[in-house]
Each structure stands twice: as C-alpha cells, then as structure tokens.
Amino acid sequence: MPDRGQIQSEKTENIERPQQTAPGSTQATAPASEDIWVKCPACKEIAFRKEVERNLNVCGKCGHHLRLTLTQRLAITADRGSWREMFADVAIGDPLEFVDSKPYSSRLAAARKSSGRNDAVVVGTASIEEHSVALAIMDFEFMGGSMGVVVGEKLARLFDHALANSLPLVLFSASGGARMQEGALSLMQMAKVSSAIARFRDACLPFISVLCDPTTGGVAASFAMLGDLNISEPGALIGFAGRRVTKQTTGEDLPSDFQRAEFLLAHGMLDAIVPRSQMRATLSRLLAMLHRPNAKVAAPRPKAGARAKK
Numbered sequence: 001m002p003d004r005g006q007i008q009s010e011k012t013e014n015i016e017r018p019q020q021t022a023p024g025s026t027q028a029t030a031p032a033s034e035d036i037w038v039k040c041p042a043c044k045e046i047a048f049r050k051e052v053e054r055n056l057n058v059c060g061k062c063g064h065h066l067r068l069t070l071t072q073r074l075a076i077t078a079d080r081g082s083w084r085e086m087f088a089d090v091a092i093g094d095p096l097e098f099v100d101s102k103p104y105s106s107r108l109a110a111a112r113k114s115s116g117r118n119d120a121v122v123v124g125t126a127s128i129e130e131h132s133v134a135l136a137i138m139d140f141e142f143m144g145g146s147m148g149v150v151v152g153e154k155l156a157r158l159f160d161h162a163l164a165n166s167l168p169l170v171l172f173s174a175s176g177g178a179r180m181q182e183g184a185l186s187l188m189q190m191a192k193v194s195s196a197i198a199r200f201r202d203a204c205l206p207f208i209s210v211l212c213d214p215t216t217g218g219v220a221a222s223f224a225m226l227g228d229l230n231i232s233e234p235g236a237l238i239g240f241a242g243r244r245v246t247k248q249t250t251g252e253d254l255p256s257d258f259q260r261a262e263f264l265l266a267h268g269m270l271d272a273i274v275p276r277s278q279m280r281a282t283l284s285r286l287l288a289m290l291h292r293p294n295a296k297v298a299a300p301r302p303k304a305g306a307r308a309k310k
C-alpha cells in the first residue's frame, strides 16, 4: 500500500509551464496546414479546424466525436469562471527507478513540461449550469492518461472532499489504464479510489462517471465503471484488454463494434450515450434529479421493523 508519505508535495511553480495557447491549438512548430485543417478519422472529410472546434470537435459531416483536450473539456463543461483546481501540487518522483527506452523520471518531466500539469488528472470544484460539483477530468495527452499514484491520490482526495462538503461528483475519464512505470503501486490505486467511492456512496451522494474515448485497462476496470450513472459519448472505445488480446484469448471473431460505447450500451454496461452537444444540459438535468444541495445527506436509513416499535 503506497502510504501518503511517498507522495512528495511539489510546489506548482516548480513545474515549468508552457506558454498558454488557445484550447485545441497545436504546437507552434507544427506546419501551418495542420493548424488550419483537420481530417475526420471516420469519414475522411477534411474540414476547417476552427469550424470543427466550434462544433465541439464533432465532425459536421458524419457526427464522429473527435477527442477533446483537457482544456477544451473543461471549457465546454464548467460554467465560466467557476473552476477551482485542487491538489495541483501532489506529485511523485520515480519510486521504482524504472527505465525502459528512457528513464521514467525523464518521461514524467517531459509530460509535465508539455502539459503544464503535474499528472494525468485535474480535480477541483466547479458548477455545471449552476449546480455545484466536484469535478475530475483525465488528460489522455499526459502519458496516455495513465493511472499512477498521483492520479489515484488526487481522485481519492476529491471524493473525500466531495463527501465532506456534500457535493455530487462528475468524472470524465480518458485513459489507457494503469501506468506501468509505477508497477504494482499504480494497480493499488484501483482499490484506493474504489474504497473512497464506497465511502462516498454510503453518504448517498451521486457519482456520475462519463467514459470518454478511450477508457481502457485498470481505469475501466475500477472507478470509471463505478458511477451511479455510467454514461459515454458516441463511438467511445471502452474496454479492459485490447481487441487483439481478447480475440487471441477467446478464439472468437469479435463484432466490428466490439468495445464501442454502442455495444456496451446494448449489453447493459452503460446507462446512456450522450452526444457532446447535449452533455452539459444532460449533466445539469441529472444533477437536479439526483442531488438537492440543502438536503441532509448521510442520514441513517430506518432499520426494518423500526415502525413497529412506535
């Protein structure tokens, strides 16, 4: 069990931040043509990047949902000016001194430098159409959104914060799974976050999990699937092991939409698929239905037979 002492607090200012760029804009070094055009991976239509971005990164021709960056996701989800980031200074070194083609510490430093964030999730509080929430958004661009000690710790702390403040929690996950460079320590985060969710659930507070493209591996196998409501966007890849491994293991021919949101919905693994244009309004409606801010939560449920004592 990685105790909290292993997590080194690091001042946010120590993390070198890149120059702020507009959401969705590519690196300044990228060729100009890539800035202007974007090709839909589904229908191969080429469109103006600006136009696609205005359409929430959804292809205007076929409706394919392209991935959003963390900044874009935050901008289209939270009410303007409502976001307050928390636990931004939680960081970890290289506990296993892991080296593959290059040392983990170098990979981590490069990811921090290019993203300006300490790890693959941001957590905090915000409001969604004036409903106060605890909000977590995973960053697939940060080492594939992989779940290491910091991701687990920040999420567990956010659930505890939401519990203490009677806030509902909305999580957007996008992850390739556990971070192999942190070995078993990263796998332990599945249990740590799951037990924080169990405490949160005991207080009857709502947890809405939005599984974005892609949500796989240990993240799909733990907290992303533990929402009171598990919802997704059209076409999102959601699964545990990849298609090739599953096919080799089972020896079965897999359907073409295997591990896609639509397949999971049809087989009872998701509660809804919500188009991106309706996500914010849907979350707002769900929050209104599931949570009354001033309602007393965590009241003990009456025991069976309590009435008879009257």
Ligand SMILES: [Zn+2]
Binding pocket: 040, 041, 042, 043, 044, 045, 059, 060, 061, 062, 063, 064
């Ligand atoms: Zn398209």
